[in-house]
Amino acid sequence: MHVTRSVDTALARAAHLLELQPVLALEQANEILRVIPNNPQAMLIAARAQFALGDSVSASEILRGLTKTAADFADGWRALGDQLHFDGDDEGGDRAHQEALRVSISDPELLVAADALAANNLPRAEAALRARLKQRPTDIAAIRMMAELAGRIGRNRDAENLLRRALELAPGFDAARHNLALALHRHGNPAEALENIEILLAHEPANASYAILKAAILGRLGDYSAAVAMYREILARFPRQSKVWMSLGHALKTLGKQDESIDAYRESLRREPTLGSAWWSLANLKIFRFSQEDITAMHTALKTPNLSDDDRYQIEFALGKAEEDSGHYKQSFTHYAQANRRRRALLEYDPDHVSQIVDRQRATLDAQFFSERRGWGYPASDPIFVVSLPRSGSTLVEQILASHSEVEGTMELPDIGMLAGSLGPGGITTLSKKDALALGEEYVERTKVQRKLGRRFFVDKMPNNWLYIPLIQLILPNSKIVDARRHPLGCGFSLFKQHFARGQSFSYDLGEIGRYYRDYVLAAAHMDRVLSGRVHRVIYERMIDNTEAEVRALLDYCGLPFEDACLRFHETERSVRTASSEQVRRPIFREGIDHWRHFEEWLEPLKSALGPILDLYPDVPDNL
Numbered sequence: 329m330h331v332t333r334s335v336d337t338a339l340a341r342a343a344h345l346l347e348l349q350p351v352l353a354l355e356q357a358n359e360i361l362r363v364i365p366n367n368p369q370a371m372l373i374a375a376r377a378q379f380a381l382g383d384s385v386s387a388s389e390i391l392r393g394l395t396k397t398a399a400d401f402a403d404g405w406r407a408l409g410d411q412l413h414f415d416g417d418d419e420g421g422d423r424a425h426q427e428a429l430r431v432s433i434s435d436p437e438l439l440v441a442a443d444a445l446a447a448n449n450l451p452r453a454e455a456a457l458r459a460r461l462k463q464r465p466t467d468i469a470a471i472r473m474m475a476e477l478a479g480r481i482g483r484n485r486d487a488e489n490l491l492r493r494a495l496e497l498a499p500g501f502d503a504a505r506h507n508l509a510l511a512l513h514r515h516g517n518p519a520e521a522l523e524n525i526e527i528l529l530a531h532e533p534a535n536a537s538y539a540i541l542k543a544a545i546l547g548r549l550g551d552y553s554a555a556v557a558m559y560r561e562i563l564a565r566f567p568r569q570s571k572v573w574m575s576l577g578h579a580l581k582t583l584g585k586q587d588e589s590i591d592a593y594r595e596s597l598r599r600e601p602t603l604g605s606a607w608w609s610l611a612n613l614k615i616f617r618f619s620q621e622d623i624t625a626m627h628t629a630l631k632t633p634n635l636s637d638d639d640r641y642q643i644e645f646a647l648g649k650a651e652e653d654s655g656h657y658k659q660s661f662t663h664y665a666q667a668n669r670r671r672r673a674l675l676e677y678d679p680d681h682v683s684q685i686v687d688r689q690r691a692t693l694d695a696q697f698f699s700e701r702r703g704w705g706y707p708a709s710d711p712i713f714v715v716s717l718p719r720s721g722s723t724l725v726e727q728i729l730a731s732h733s734e735v736e737g738t739m740e741l742p743d744i745g746m747l748a749g750s751l752g753p754g755g756i757t758t759l760s761k762k763d764a765l766a767l768g769e770e771y772v773e774r775t776k777v778q779r780k781l782g783r784r785f786f787v788d789k790m791p792n793n794w795l796y797i798p799l800i801q802l803i804l805p806n807s808k809i810v811d812a813r814r815h816p817l818g819c820g821f822s823l824f825k826q827h828f829a830r831g832q833s834f835s836y837d838l839g840e841i842g843r844y845y846r847d848y849v850l851a852a853a854h855m856d857r858v859l860s861g862r863v864h865r866v867i868y869e870r871m872i873d874n875t876e877a878e879v880r881a882l883l884d885y886c887g888l889p890f891e892d893a894c895l896r897f898h899e900t901e902r903s904v905r906t907a908s909s910e911q912v913r914r915p916i917f918r919e920g921i922d923h924w925r926h927f928e929e930w931l932e933p934l935k936s937a938l939g940p941i942l943d944l945y946p947d948v949p950d951n952l
Contacts, residue, residue, distance in 0.1 A: 335360060335367070342373045350380035368398040372407055379411065387411055395424070402428045402435060403464065409497065410466050421497070428468070441473055453477055468494045472504045475511075484515045485750070502528055509541060516742040518548040519777045536566055540575070547579055550739070550778060555579045570600035577609055590616065602629040604642030608827050611649035618650040626650070641670035645827045652825070657926045664825045665930075668836040677833035679840050685795060686847045686854075692757060693798050695858040701802060704761050706768025709806040711775070712886060713744075714789040715797065716812035717848060718832055719822035721868035724897075725812045726789045728879055729886070731893045731900040738778040740790040743771050747803075748796050756799050768803035785886070792831070794848055797855050801862065808886050811852055814868040816845050816942055820934045821924040842937025849941050849948055856950040867946045869921060 342356035354377035360370040375390035391408040398404055409424030437460050444453035454477055460470045475490035491508040494501055505524050512521035525542045532538065543558035559576040563569065577592035590613070596606040607626055610616055618626075626643050629635070644667035651660035712729060716722040730737030747767050752758055759767070779786050785808075793800070800807060814822075820842060823835040834844040855863060864885040871878045879894050893900070924931070935942055 335364060339367075339369050339373070342370070346373060346376055346380070350377040353377045354381070366397040368394060368401040368404060371397075372401075372403055375407060375411070384411070395427070402467075406464060406466055423500070435469075438469055438473070441470070445473060445476060448480075450477060450481060466497055468498050468501055468504065471497075472501070472507065475504075475507060479511060484511065487511055488515070500531075502531060506538065506541070509545075513541065513545050513548060516746050516774070518545050521545050522549065536562055536569075540572060543579075544575065547582070550780060552579045552583050556583065568599055570596045570603055570606070573599065574603070574606050574609060577606075581609075581613065586613065586616075589613070597625075601625060602632050602635055602639050602643075604629075604636075604639035604646075607646040608642040611646040612827075617653050618646070623647065623650050637670055637674060641667045642827055644670065645825070648825055652926075661927055661930050667827070668824060671827065672836035675833045675836065677840070679834065679843050682795070682834070682844060682847050686851045688755075689798060689851060690854045693854075693858065697757075698798075698801060698859060701761070701764070703805075704764040705801075705803045705805045706765055706772060707806055708768065708772045708804060709808075710785050711772070711804055711807040712785055712787045713793055713800060713807060713809045714787055714791075714812055715794040715809060716791045717794075717814075717819055717823065717845060718791045718828070718835070719826060720791070720812050720814040720819050721866070721871065722789050722791055722812040724868075724871065725810060725866055725882070726787045727897045727900060728882065728894050729785075729787050731897040732883065732888055732891050733893070734784040734888060735886075736779055736781045736783040736786045738775070738786050738788060741775055741778060741788045742790065743774045744788070744790065744793050744796050744800065747771060748799055751799075756802055759802060764802045767799075771804065785888075794851060797851070797863065801859060809863045810882065810885070811863050811865045812868065813865060813946065815921075815924075816842070816938050816945055817928070817931060817934065818868075818921065818924045820845060820938075821927055821931060824934075838931065838933040839937045842934045842939075846938055846941050850952055853948055853950045853952045869946070872921060 338356060338360050342353050342360070345353035345356060354374055357370045357374040357377060360367055361374065364370070371390055371394040375387045375394065378384075378390065379387040388408075388411050391404060391411055394401065394404040395408055405424050405428035409421045409428060412421035412424055437456065441453050441456040441460065444450070444456060453473070457470050457474045457477065460467060461474065464470065471490050471494040475487045475494070478484075478487040478490060488508065488511050491504050491511065494504040495508065498504070505528055509521045509524040509528070512518070512524065522542070522545045525538055525545060528538045529535065529542065539558060539562050543555045543562070546552070546555040546558065556576065556579045559572060559579060562572055563576065566572065573592050573596035577589045577596065580586075580589035580592055590610065593606050593609050596603060600606070607629070610618070610622075626647050629643055630640060644663045648660045648663035648667060651657075651663060712735065714722045714725050714729075726737050729735045747770065748755075775786070775788065794811065797809060800809060813819075820838065823832070823841050824838055826835065828835065834840050852863065852865075864882065866878060866882060876895060880890055883890055883894065941948065
């Protein structure tokens, strides 16, 4: 016991001396090795001391010996990896870091961090990982875990940078590359995500997880035909994968192959009858109608023990749609209300946050602010932004524009929101002229990957970009902005009965929907006041009632000559990803405009939150 304490004390002293007095640290380490040959900690200190003294060769020899005599000592492998990278042997350094990862699986410190992550105890996990990386900054396992933590708390850029660092140290660290590809896919960089997943598939062509992610990335890039082919190839090998069948259904729906998409969704449910997302996917086809057998199957699924919250609320949404189609409006609203309560309970959403942003815009971004910045930004004129609330007719507007020979429809692009998220606390008020130019150019570069047809203009129809109109004005002053607006009760109830795969956290409570709509109208009225004529507004009901006049006005605003194809938009063949994908493939119809009236007796919370905005629609003054 006394000897052990003496050795531990000597090792601690040697480690303490390492940074400031490497000569003394080396002497101390060698003393320990004379008493206890091949002591791993002492060998590691000796190697690091030699490196600090400029003797890279001796350091490498000690580390190679260390990994032979203590093959399960992760710090030794890690140090050897660092040394080999320093010596220019990247391949050897990668192998050493991979070995460090392999033998560190049972490391008690990493297990503490892993347990904390598993329990979602993020403060504890962060403390453990920071301590670990302070001692071992090139520990690729800890770096990867820190990246996972960063992603969970929304620090997506940090997560990507950490994963890139892990891959710098160990390019063959496939788990980190897979994490990076997934992060890039989720956060709007599908081209780089595809590059990384191709590297992984080159190493492991039969890996189904890699193939599934590649198919999803291809979809994000707009290559749905290739995505469908890949999903079919995966299912030929793994036909029991219910969620892959569902993903195939999504891709087929986007391509307009409705019958095939229904078959895929049904196959998914045959494999997993309680899969709520598949039931909702059928409901979300909008023009699909459930049979009584389907309704019975959904009620049976709801009785399944331990049914997940996610499956339960999506089945409730689907039952709401089934009962609505049958004219059973009270039962329908009950299901929608239950689905929304369950979904809202799982979300952290603060409606005050959006209101505060709008209040700041109205207080600080006046006409003088924009006048002083006239001429800022990147001069590109090809983007056409269609902003709105979801379920407001924005897909219809995009389809009309994309039917023009000079316009390409892309999809809901996340790039403006990401650029806005990169700004500091002061937002656009802190931007310099140089910053505005750079951000505009970055947007154009980032979105090039979505443009397949080489047309003069393209449409970015991310609805929530209404909140970023001031940013768009500063960085892309020659772009076009179209605000697609629908009656607040029609839009609000349509939102309430819609389950969104992600985002739109405001849409699961009638009062919060009304408040969000009100903030949107107030923000738009302010922009009308300070940038008169900058935004072209399309009122959904007017588009339905007088289509040709509204289409001509829209094209005129965009600087486009009238083309008859824009009136025959339903004949345009293109991929459409949104919930309206089937509706825009049919001629304009009126029957859905006032459908919300069947549910009006239950919409009082929505009306109350809207306040005077409801009575002012559609001609809301800009002096609100």
